[in-house]
Amino acid sequence: MKLTVLVPSYRRPDDLARCLKALQQQVRPADQVVVVVRPDDYVTHTVLAEPGVTGALPLECVIVEAKGLVAALNLGLEKSAGDVIAITDDDAAPHRDWLQRIEAAFAAEPKLGALGGRDWVHERGRLLDGRREDVGRILLTGKIIGNHHLGVGGAREVDLLKGVNMSYRRAAIHDIRFDERLRGSGAQVHNDMAFSMRVKRAGWKVMYDPQVAVDHFPAPRIGEDQRHTQSxxxxxxxxxxxxxxxxxxxxxxxxxxxxxxxxxxxxxxxxxxxxxxxxxxxxxxxxxxxxxxxxxxxxxxxxxxxx
Known part of the structure; x- marks a missing residue:
């Protein structure tokens, strides 16, 4: 099984450097690392040219002209060659066994189409260390239960995943792409929800395992889709x-x-x-x-x- 890691990045050079260094330390190395960047993002291009950051990673830098996360993700999927495509954000640092656990999960369950895990959030100098059993569900009323950053317990089926830590079997998404109708000039909020729900509707299992983990250092967003100061x-x-x-x-x-x-x-x-x-x-x-x-x-x- 070949594993591709897909990382869209935009003007977060220090965060991206931390992410790539974490990928260098994986117990099960990636077969391909695709970083999608904009042509005018000079600080990111500078980071990608530093041998100390990229190391021996099988890195491919993909240039996207269009604005927004959806365009970057879709182009990244087109360039990904792995049997499983693991997606994370540039402001995350996967744990050392991240790819090892992802590979084991997909190898053990042929109907597994998507796998998510916990993102341990480091925010304002502290770790958000809560515990929630109920993760990634949509109630009958349509209310969304997230809690991906707080999940505990064993692996289980869910309705939706979180973009900072989600992986997909190539066979499950060969004709699926992120929805280009979504609005926003940057993050295009809920793109991860739409993508994972579409995979589940196609008949594949969508699962969450808190042991498949990344550290998440939420960075400021570029554009109108801000985290804490919404217009x-x-x-x-x-x-x-x-x-x-x-x-x-x-x-x-x-x-x-x-x-x-x-x-x-x-x-x-x-x-x-x-x-x-x-x-x-x-x-x-x-x-x-x-x-x-x-x-x-x-x-x-x-x-x-x-x-």
Missing amino acids: AISICNAAYNLHLTLREYLPPMQRMLAWWWWTLVGTRVYPGLVHPLLALVSKNGATVRERWRAARLGAHEARKVTP
């Missing part, structure tokens, strides 16, 4: 991507339930109607209402695309 446009884009994915891959009855749950209840990130109503007497009421309007606009625009 109205970024909320609208993310809500559009979320609803486009749910409407595309959920069965009809669950899709209807999901639409009403997100319309009426929602979450803090994508508020439903209850949130601005409860915030009428709150000091941050205006902010909640702005988030609600942006989230509903994205949802309605997604509904026009997938009636």
Whole structure:
């Protein structure tokens, strides 16, 4: 079995250097490492030219002209030759046994199409060390349970994976690509969710094993899709991507339930109607209402695309 590691990168030279050094230390070395970069990303090209960073890695630098993570991932898939393609972010450092565990899992289960694992998040000088059994599921209501960064327990089937740590069997994705309809100028939020759900709908097993682990050092994002300071446009884009994915891959009855749950209840990130109503007497009421309007606009625009 040949293993390809795919790493899209944009203007994070120090993070990418850490990632590539972690890949050099793998117990089971990669057969191919594909790093996708933009032509004007000179700092990243400089890092890739340093022998101390790339070492003996079987590295291939792929140039992508188009903006956004989806274009980079899709071009990276086209250039990947492995039987299994392991995807991680440039701000992650896979554990030494990462590829070894990935290879063992795919070799043991012929119907395994996708495998994800825990990303140990290092944020603001501390490690987020919680414990969650419930990971990577979509409830009947359409509510999403993530928790990939907190998962404990054994390997199990899930509904969706997280982009920083996900691997795919080539046979499962030979005619599947990341959705180019997704909005955003950078991260294009929920691209990982859409891709893994599509693999599962095709009949392959999608599994999560917290022992297949990476350390994750969330770096600032380039573009409008910021992590902690979301604008109205970024909320609208993310809500559009979320609803486009749910409407595309959920069965009809669950899709209807999901639409009403997100319309009426929602979450803090994508508020439903209850949130601005409860915030009428709150000091941050205006902010909640702005988030609600942006989230509903994205949802309605997604509904026009997938009636």
